[in-house]
Amino acid sequence: MTRCIQCTRCVRFASEVAGVQDLGMLGRGSGEEIGTYVEKLMTSELSGNVIDICPVGALTSKPFAFKARNWELKGTETIDVTDAVGSNIRIDSRGLEVMRIIPRLNEDINEEWISDKTRFCYDGLKRQRLNDPMIRGPDGRFKSVSWRDALAIVAEVALQVKPEEIVGVAGRLSDAESMIALKDFLNRMGSNNVWCEGNGVRPNADLRSGYLLNSSISGLEKADVFLLVGTQPRIEAPMVNARIHKTVRANHAEVGYIGPPTDFNYNCKNLGTGPQTLLEIAEGRHPFCSALLAAKNPAIIVGAGLFERKDKDSILSVVNSIAKLGNVVRPDWNGLNFLLLHAAQAASLDLGLVPESDNSIESAKFLYLMGADDVELDELPSDAFVVYQGHHGDRSVYRANVILPASAFSEKEGTYENTEGCSQQTLPAVPTVGDARDDWKIIRALSEVAGVCLPYDNLSGIRSRISVVAPNLLRVDEREPALIHTDLKPDCQQKLSTEPFSSAVDNFYMTDSITRASKIMAQCSASLLSKK
Amino acid sequence: MCARLATKRFLEIRQILLQSPQPSRSLSTALNYHIDSPDNSPDTPWEFSAGNKGRVKEILSHYPSNYKQSAIIPLLDLAQQQHGGWLPVSAMNAVAKVVQVAPIRIYEVATFYSMFNRTKVGKYHLLVCGTTPCMIRGSREIEEALLKHLGVKRNEVTKDGLFSVGEMECMGCCVNAPMITVADYSKGSEGYTYNYYEDITPKRVVEIVEMLRRGEAPPVGTQNPKRIRSGPEGGNTTLLSEPKPPPCRDLDA
Ligand code: FES
Numbered sequence: 001m002t003r004c005i006q007c008t009r010c011v012r013f014a015s016e017v018a019g020v021q022d023l024g025m026l027g028r029g030s031g032e033e034i035g036t037y038v039e040k041l042m043t044s045e046l047s048g049n050v051i052d053i054c055p056v057g058a059l060t061s062k063p064f065a066f067k068a069r070n071w072e073l074k075g076t077e078t079i080d081v082t083d084a085v086g087s088n089i090r091i092d093s094r095g096l097e098v099m100r101i102i103p104r105l106n107e108d109i110n111e112e113w114i115s116d117k118t119r120f121c122y123d124g125l126k127r128q129r130l131n132d133p134m135i136r137g138p139d140g141r142f143k144s145v146s147w148r149d150a151l152a153i154v155a156e157v158a159l160q161v162k163p164e165e166i167v168g169v170a171g172r173l174s175d176a177e178s179m180i181a182l183k184d185f186l187n188r189m190g191s192n193n194v195w196c197e198g199n200g201v202r203p204n205a206d207l208r209s210g211y212l213l214n215s216s217i218s219g220l221e222k223a224d225v226f227l228l229v230g231t232q233p234r235i236e237a238p239m240v241n242a243r244i245h246k247t248v249r250a251n252h253a254e255v256g257y258i259g260p261p262t263d264f265n266y267n268c269k270n271l272g273t274g275p276q277t278l279l280e281i282a283e284g285r286h287p288f289c290s291a292l293l294a295a296k297n298p299a300i301i302v303g304a305g306l307f308e309r310k311d312k313d314s315i316l317s318v319v320n321s322i323a324k325l326g327n328v329v330r331p332d333w334n335g336l337n338f339l340l341l342h343a344a345q346a347a348s349l350d351l352g353l354v355p356e357s358d359n360s361i362e363s364a365k366f367l368y369l370m371g372a373d374d375v376e377l378d379e380l381p382s383d384a385f386v387v388y389q390g391h392h393g394d395r396s397v398y399r400a401n402v403i404l405p406a407s408a409f410s411e412k413e414g415t416y417e418n419t420e421g422c423s424q425q426t427l428p429a430v431p432t433v434g435d436a437r438d439d440w441k442i443i444r445a446l447s448e449v450a451g452v453c454l455p456y457d458n459l460s461g462i463r464s465r466i467s468v469v470a471p472n473l474l475r476v477d478e479r480e481p482a483l484i485h486t487d488l489k490p491d492c493q494q495k496l497s498t499e500p501f502s503s504a505v506d507n508f509y510m511t512d513s514i515t516r517a518s519k520i521m522a523q524c525s526a527s528l529l530s531k532k
Numbered sequence: 533m534c535a536r537l538a539t540k541r542f543l544e545i546r547q548i549l550l551q552s553p554q555p556s557r558s559l560s561t562a563l564n565y566h567i568d569s570p571d572n573s574p575d576t577p578w579e580f581s582a583g584n585k586g587r588v589k590e591i592l593s594h595y596p597s598n599y600k601q602s603a604i605i606p607l608l609d610l611a612q613q614q615h616g617g618w619l620p621v622s623a624m625n626a627v628a629k630v631v632q633v634a635p636i637r638i639y640e641v642a643t644f645y646s647m648f649n650r651t652k653v654g655k656y657h658l659l660v661c662g663t664t665p666c667m668i669r670g671s672r673e674i675e676e677a678l679l680k681h682l683g684v685k686r687n688e689v690t691k692d693g694l695f696s697v698g699e700m701e702c703m704g705c706c707v708n709a710p711m712i713t714v715a716d717y718s719k720g721s722e723g724y725t726y727n728y729y730e731d732i733t734p735k736r737v738v739e740i741v742e743m744l745r746r747g748e749a750p751p752v753g754t755q756n757p758k759r760i761r762s763g764p765e766g767g768n769t770t771l772l773s774e775p776k777p778p779p780c781r782d783l784d785a
Contacts, residue, residue, distance in 0.1 A: 015634075021633075021634030021635075021636055021637065022634075022636060023636065024636035024637065024639055024640040025640055026564040026565070026639060026640060026643040026644075027564040027643045027644065028643070028644045031564060033564045033565075035564060035565055036565075036636065037564075037565055037566050037621075037635075037636060037639035037643070038565075038566045038574060038621060038635075038639075039565075039566070039568075
């Protein structure tokens with residue numbers, strides 16, 4: 001028995017917005033049915049949106065259906081952090097539990113859609129949580145301790161090592177408040193080795209135009225030619241991809257892509273796989289150049305995955321020369337875009353989380369990981385003391401000596417800046433689990449124990465500190481475009497390697513500690529990604 | 533007590549409903565979804581035959597090149613003739629490739645039209661018209677006679693694979709009701725015919741089947757020897773002379 005009234009909104013959504021031709025109307029008359037005819041899944045990263053557009057509730061959210069009544073839920077309007085887009089969401093909670101996540105309308109960012117990762121990752125918030133401060137004993141096992149003891153031990157070790165041996169890494173889900181606190185704390189300890197994962201070595205934090213999506217997400221609709229350099233928007237930022245798809249559908253924009261083979265849901269020319277192709281375009285030897293030159297509003301989108309490459313400076317200078325060639329950056333149109341991968345990236349660069357030395361991890365004696373689970377720890381000396389502050393028992397916990405439990409994005413108030421430079425704030429929807437505390441509060445407490453007390457002890461205090469470093473972060477829900485775009489960088493002499501671009505995200509459904517803890521995301525990756 | 537009675541009653545009613553013939557009658561020969569079987573799976577390769585490739589080209593030439601999908605129905609028809617009267621999912625995929633659309637768009641069309649068979653049919657697919665005029669003139673008896681003679685149910689193929697019986701809506705021959713249509717897939721897409729046999733009786737329809745079985749070609753059209761095409765039985769009874777011209781006012785008067 002079905003409630004379906006054959007309105008075909010889901011069919012139209014699938015083919016017109018999600019760009020996958022999987023659903024159709026089968027049969028006729030009273031026998032009409034929505035289906036796929038052959039047995040298969042709807043292979044889209046936006047498939048969850050059909051739940052919202054179904055007018056009768058025939059399509060329901062499998063994890064949420066019949067678990068709660070609407071009137072039992074408390075809605076909290078907040079921000080998604082699973083990618084750098086910062087989709088506007090509403091977290092519906094009942095008591096201590098997040099029951100579902102649904103999109104909020106924001107025409108400039110996510111329109112009315114969200115990705116499946118955003119929608120269904122919330123069961124990860126209930127698993128693998130760290131709820132007590134813990135110390136690894138001599139036997140290698142963790143023992144729960146009080147906050148006082150944990151902080152005392154961390155402070156003691158931190159004060160014993162040399163300042164330059166102190167290293168701090170902010171995770172990809174960190175909010176601006178905790179990042180500025182971490183940076184201030186480390187600076188007061190005498191170290192300046194603090195960065196946010198995903199930004200690579202020597203990130204360009206001087207010019208905001210060097211790491212933001214300069215034409216803005218909604219501005220992409222004005223573009224008529226896209227050049228995607230080492231980025232696979234479909235898995236890195238599905239909402240940006242939906243925007244490109246919309247543009248391609250609306251005005252037949254041409255899309256060229258340089259990178260490893262990947263799936264696109266719109267017409268896209270694969271121009272090549274590596275920097276060589278980029279060079280050919282820059283020198284005008286490539287057939288795609290004619291499209292680029294003929295375009296009114298050409299847009300180049302560079303993936304943040306390239307920031308991790310050794311030859312990134314030379315790649316960026318080649319991209320710059322392409323931009324010059326195609327007249328991509330003009331007073332009325334800035335089409336040179338960088339697509340970031342993580343929620344914390346833009347704010348961390350705004351706040352200047354740039355490490356002093358390139359390989360500080362190799363000489364670190366005291367490593368402070370603030371939710372950083374994807375840092376390469378192989379180079380870390382074996383006698384280094386690792387503090388892991390975070391909400392999930394994920395990768396870094398295996399190496400940690402002390403665990404400080406922190407609250408997740410659904411449990412705290414924090415500022416995030418998305419990839420186009422729009423800062424937005426999360427609001428707590430549910431209480432934190434166990435003894436966990438907000439990230440910045442933990443660092444503030446630690447600084448006091450370590451004798452370098454930070455001068456703020458509430459949110460407004462820390463925000464006025466942010467206003468000194470990056471005032472744009474406080475202008476919530478406003479996009480702060482990069483003001484100047486001048487090519488101040490000297491021409492780069494670094495050698496361009498021939499190594500092809502690699503994909504920045506292997507598994508769309510599992511990119512951070514929350515999604516890796518989610519059972520639904522695990523099922524999605526098992527059933528949807530295995531076929532490739 | 534009351535509840536038990538109610539349950540019993542409910543079960544009885546359900547039993548009755550289950551026994552009655554299918555309440556909602558689907559005209560097409562298959563379900564709205566595909567079930568893999570040895571002779572029908574997306575992995576079996578399917579292609580238009582060498583002879584039909586030319587016809588595919590010819591069909592496509594009727595439509596502008598950016599509206600290739602207009603050719604879906606004629607191409608599906610051709611594919612069905614080539615494949616012995618029915619469309620396996622791989623044939624639909626082949627059509628999708630020719631007209632450059634997603635396979636689901638083909639499935640939508642093929643499931644919509646009852647003339648596209650998505651399960652096996654006999655070499656001779658007999659379609660009994662079941663619409664009102666034919667029904668009044670006894671199409672039910674015709675179908676009954678056919679099914680009984682062949683020993684099959686509706687949409688079932690006889691053991692020798694020669695015959696299957698289906699139902700169709702009005703085929704525009706009501707003046708000679710009742711009628712059946714025979715879709716002859718025995719000679720592939722080249723010798724494909726689709727003939728009407730009108731004014732049939734339960735006895736005559738069995739004779740037609742037997743003639744087809746022997747490979748003979750029964751005369752098409754009305755089976756009533758006293759009628760010529762759709763004319764009245766035994767010749768005209770009216771309009772026997774030249775019709776009088778219509779009266780006309782004398783304009784000069
Ligand atoms: S009703 Fe049978 S042909 Fe019209």
